[in-house]
Every structure is written in structure tokens, then in C-alpha cells.
Amino acid sequence: MVERQPIVEMRGIHKSFGAVRALQGVDLLLDDNEVLGLVGDNAAGKSTLMKVLSGAYLPDKGDILVNNKVVDIKTPQDSRNLGIEMVYQDYMLADNLDVTSNVFLGHEAVRWKFGPIQILNKTSMDRETRALLDRLKIDISSVRLKVENLSGGQRQTVAIGRATAFEARVIIMDEPTAALSVAAIDKVLDLIKQLKEEGASIIIISHRLEDIYRVGDRVVIMRHGRMVGDRKVEGDIHSFREELVAYMVGARDDFSRIEESEED
Numbered sequence: 001m002v003e004r005q006p007i008v009e010m011r012g013i014h015k016s017f018g019a020v021r022a023l024q025g026v027d028l029l030l031d032d033n034e035v036l037g038l039v040g041d042n043a044a045g046k047s048t049l050m051k052v053l054s055g056a057y058l059p060d061k062g063d064i065l066v067n068n069k070v071v072d073i074k075t076p077q078d079s080r081n082l083g084i085e086m087v088y089q090d091y092m093l094a095d096n097l098d099v100t101s102n103v104f105l106g107h108e109a110v111r112w113k114f115g116p117i118q119i120l121n122k123t124s125m126d127r128e129t130r131a132l133l134d135r136l137k138i139d140i141s142s143v144r145l146k147v148e149n150l151s152g153g154q155r156q157t158v159a160i161g162r163a164t165a166f167e168a169r170v171i172i173m174d175e176p177t178a179a180l181s182v183a184a185i186d187k188v189l190d191l192i193k194q195l196k197e198e199g200a201s202i203i204i205i206s207h208r209l210e211d212i213y214r215v216g217d218r219v220v221i222m223r224h225g226r227m228v229g230d231r232k233v234e235g236d237i238h239s240f241r242e243e244l245v246a247y248m249v250g251a252r253d254d255f256s257r258i259e260e261s262e263e264d
């Protein structure tokens, strides 16, 4: 067995919303520089788990380690300071602002990936945004375009571009290819491959198993608030899909154990 090099480790994460036990002791390992797929049926707990990692939700119980050290993530800013960025299912872009403003939103006083720049200077922010879009081969004619005028695919790439602009080492994407055209999906998947080449570690939540197959190194499967499988992405697409579906519907579970009845 090769020694694993986790950049992120989540241990025994629990999270309930009233009577809904969204996460019931979930463990997750993200290796350095891997693309990890996170799949599961609706309401399995995928977004909740990633919102715990991004600081949007506080877990009821459990630990998070970054580079093998226990960290305290209480807010999105804590997570961001650790180099973790999340692209949300609904992008969370400010529609009435232009592309540059969206890229810099919430980042007004931070380190830019390519060294310090004069923040608050619109011209230099525009220039840096243009350079970011070019580097990521994101096709948008002007950084002064309001985001509400962009196509769905362009919005998704802006959301991803924004997440990668500020020294993120871990990028979480929640359904990055949902509701996109085939061409836009290809763009997003190429972007993910490029970010991996640049050294990032990436978690992608997706219902599109073929997307995970195309860009993923490994995939983990959740069901009813638990982790039920952890596989390398390999073999042909048909058996890959069949195997994942078996986990998703409950026909397979690699981690099932006799339930220690937890304090209910």
C-alpha cells in the first residue's frame, strides 16, 4: 500500500438539522493533488459535508485536519485562510456587478495568486482578471460585463475562476456541470484538469457520473448521511457507472457496521 498524503481529512463528522440527521459520522480523505468525486442520491448529505469543510455550517461533532493538523473552521473566512475555496451549487455571484468585481468580491484585502497587486484600483483589478480568464482559457469578451448578462457556462467558469484566483489549494465544486450545454461542460472539465495540473486538489460533487469518470482520480459515495464507498476511477464507463449506482441505491456498502446506537 502506498502511504496516502491527505491534504484534507474529515473525521466522524455529524450534523443534524432538527430531526434530520444529515451527516452521521462521515470520514473523508482528500489526497494532495487529486480530483475526488463525491456522489450520492439527493439529500445524501454531499452539500452539507462540503459546507462543513468550507465553514458555511458548523458540525455538531467531528474533526477536520489540513496537512495532518487539526484546524478550527468556524466561518468561510477560516476555511479560505486555510486555502480552501468552495464554488456553490448556485454560484453565489453578484448578478448586478461586473466580472472583475465578482472575482474580487470578499477578497479586497488579500494576496493575489501572482503576488501583491494594488487592490481597489479598478484598472489593475481588470488587468488581473483578464489575465486570470486568459490563463484559464475562459472565453468572456470583457471583464466589465455584468454577470447577469453571461451565459450559464460563463457564469460557472467565472465562479470557478474566482475560487482559484487567491492561492486556493483545495477547491470544492458543487454540481459544476449541472444545467450546462455539452460544450460548456467540456470547458468546465478542461478547467478542472488544468487546475489539477497547476497543483490544486479538487472535490467535485456531481450527479453526472461520466464527468467524474472523465476527470476524477477517485470517487466516494454517500448514502443517507454516511460514506458507503471509496473507489479509484478505473475500468470502463459502464461498469464504473453500475458500481456507483449499486452504492447509491444501497445494494453495496463497504463501511456498514453494526450500528452502535448513538445517543438518540
Ligand SMILES: Nc1ncnc2c1ncn2[C@@H]1O[C@H](COP(=O)(O)OP(=O)(O)OP(=O)(O)O)[C@@H](O)[C@H]1O
Pocket: 017, 020, 021, 022, 040, 041, 042, 043, 044, 045, 046, 047, 048, 049
Ligand atoms: N440548512 C438546512 N436546514 C435544514 N435541513 C437541511 C439544511 N441543509 C440541508 N438539509 C437537509 O440535510 C439533508 C442533506 O442535504 P444535502 O443538501 O447535503 O444533500 P445533497 O446530497 O447535497 O443533495 P442534492 O444532490 O439534492 O444536492 C437533506 O435532508 C436536507 O433537507
Ligand SMILES: [Mg+2]
Pocket: 046, 047, 048, 089, 174
Ligand atoms: Mg447538494
